[in-house]
Amino acid sequence: MFLPVSKQDLIDREIQQLDFVFVSGDAYIDHPSFGAAIISRWLERHGYTVGMIPQPQTDEDYSQLGTPRLGFLVSSGNIDSMVNHYSVSKRRRKKDSYSPGGKMGLRPDYATIVYGQTLRKLFPHTPIIIGGIEASLRRFAHYDYWSDSVRKSILIDSKADLLLYGMSEKSIIEVADSLDSGLAIRDIIFVRGTVYKTSKESYLPQKRVNLPSYDAILSDKKEYAKSFAIKYQHIDSISARPLMEAYRYHYIVQNPPHEPLTQSEMDQVYDLPFERDVHPMHEAVGHVPAIDEVKFSIISNRGCYGGCSFCALTYHQGRVIQSRSKESIVNEAKIITADKDFKGYIHDIGGPTANFYDIACTKQTTHGVCLNKQCLSDKPCSQLEVSHKNYLDILREVRQLNHVKKVFVRSGIRYDYVLYDNDESFFKELVQHHVSGQLKVAPEHVSDRVLDVMNKPQRDLYDRFVKRFYELNKRYNKEQYLVPYLMSSHPGSTLHDAIELACYVRDLGYNPEQVQDFYPTPGTLSTAMYYTGLDPRTMEPIYVPKTKHEKAMQRALIQYRNPKNYYLVKEALETANRTDLIGYDARCLIVPNRK
Known part of the structure; x- marks a missing residue:
């Protein structure tokens, strides 16, 4: 059963007031490849009721599920709204794969900001919590390519109360429990994986790192570069310290990242009762293309220690690999094979980097990632533990399931990591069985x-x-x-x-x-x-x-x-x-x- 999307759904389920209402820039797709689906289902698993408002267009759309008891959750969707809308030449794209019929224009530019400001106008006293990729990567002052300017933290421009960065399963439950206990949103300043704003110096962490102020980075590009270098060093849950960026009238504070999910926790997240499809209300308008590639794909891992300069994954998901168990992945494959539309092909088993299934080195679990050293660059770190054994074991078992003709690896591999493996079994079987x-x-x-x-x-x-x-x-x-x-x-x-x-x-x-x-x-x-x-x-x-x-x-x-x-x-x-x-x-x- 999909989560409520209308007043009639609330009546049918005898829900007087929802705990949270999730406003998203994507169509509502209840599949584990979509952050909105994971967070809403995770809250549901922990006893909270959640309703979905996908791609609101009018004030009535924002208000259709009423005032939530605990707060609004806001995300631009699976992709930054500006990347979704514009090519690198800043030309408007013609298709939005995350909207019914691939239609453009169903979400605004800077969607998180527009949604947050609209909710603040309509619900001035209700907590607003922003998250997702757009909020996560804009949590501090940042260069905005489309306006060619340095914008403030999105927490300020959106008029939201709290920002959750990264994947946020642990953070959202701590925030929900805090609100449920009666704590005011302005006093939730202690949850890892969150960013808050305050004008109270007493709310600033004692052992913080002060970033260059917003005014400083506006006036001097060297200060901007210094600020980025500091932020880049504080993305690990073990070694990171709180960061503070000063504005003229308030402060933006980032708490350290939350601990990575354990394998058991990852399994729990991906074993949630997803419908694994687009909500029927969208299909009545037009097919949502984004479901096509992921419907028969399986996410096996998170995080990436590749460290490519042009990729924001380390800033969003971190460098520590988090993986599901083989049993969980195989079970999802069995669910996929039972789908009426399944033709025998699993499109992908992977993540940000498919063949990064295991943690880079065991030291990361106790000491965190190295601050001034990469696991991979021109040469691998001497401590890097290279093995495809566990990932290959998963591929072997899934391709032997009944009704599975082929299992592809499409999410991308690190070819250098393949070559560093002294056991060529994965490379050989990749060529034999997993290339489309x-x-x-x-x-x-x-x-x-x-x-x-x-x-x-x-x-x-x-x-x-x-x-x-x-x-x-x-x-x-x-x-x-x-x-x-x-x-x-x-x-x-x-x-x-x-x-x-x-x-x-x-x-x-x-x-x-x-x-x-x-x-x-x-x-x-x-x-x-x-x-x-x-x-x-x-x-x-x-x-x-x-x-x-x-x-x-x-x-x-x-x-x-x-x-x-x-x-x-x-x-x-x-x-x-x-x-x-x-x-x-x-x-x-x-x-x-x-x-």
Whole structure:
């Protein structure tokens, strides 16, 4: 049974007043791949009633379930609303996969802020708690690419009372229990994984770390970079301290992250009674595309210790891996096989990084993650425990279930981690059983200089992976291909680096149809580089391609075979003094004169 979405639902279930009302920017999809579904079902498991208001359009929509006893919960949805709405060129997208019929315009820009402000106007005395990816990554002052400005903490702009960052299962129950006990929302300043605002100095933690003030980071990009570097060091539940950012009239305080879920707790979360589908009220309007890829997929783990500079996962989920038990995953697979629409294919078993199923090293459980050292970068940490044994055991058992024809791994793998494993069993079985014709991998670039900025492994490692992948395909008589994700215009990338990548694409015989321009989204190290022109890790200046024209040239170089890109490629080669690549022999990218 879906959670209540209307007054009639409340009447039918004899609910006089809901404990919480959840306002979301997504259509209501009761599936464990959606944060709103997890949090609402988790609250329900702990005895609280929750109603859902997806994509409200009018004041009447916000009010249809009445005033909740304990508070409103607000999320923009599974994706930041601005990323959802705009491409990297700031063009309005034509499709919203999280809305009925894929229709755009059913959620506002800066959805968390709009929802929070509207609720504050309609319910001035009711607690408002914001969470989800948009709130989590904007919890402090942050560079906003779309307005090209440094915005305040979203907790201020949304007029909310409390912000929950990260995945929040533990935090939301502590907050709910505190409210249920009669504690005022303004006095809930002690829960891990939360951010609160206060004007009382007595409410500031004693052992806190003071970040540069909002006024300071507005006036000096070095202060912004320093602030980001500090925040980046305080994402672990063991080593993190409270952080405080001062504004003119109040303070924003972040409590340390909550402890990672244990395997038992993860199992409990994903064993909740999800309907695993879109609410029928949406399907009556139009199909919600977002369900298609995840309906027959299984989340096996959370967190990521990959440390890619352009990814915000470590800032949101942390670096410590949290995994479900094999029994829980296999049980979900059995539930999937019983679905009337199941055709025999499980689309994915994975997480942020599919083959990061086990914790990076046991020291993390007692000492936390290393503050000045990555588990993976150009070389693996000597303490990294590399094994695919447990993950492979899961894949083997699921693919042997009745009615399962194929189990794919689509959520992405770290190819360097695969190569570091001395036991090649996973690599072999991945090729034999778990590739759907194409395997997506993310080298991102081939210039070692750019890869260093990205905190990615060096090019030679990717070359080794490619070579071994095709050797195994030949051994097992498979016709499968690698689809590399490539990124243009990342901080640190000059035209010379882009040309190096173009030459690599030439030698590979690969014609990429899609190339991702670097997208400066909140919460990433790369975005801090983009805004400040500094690497917060070293405070050294870094080259940033910012103009639309240079970014267009870097992108065109990767897709140099496209006739539409001829003049951009020619200009780029001439600007970089690489006219040796203009000619008629095989190593040239373009001919001298376009016919």
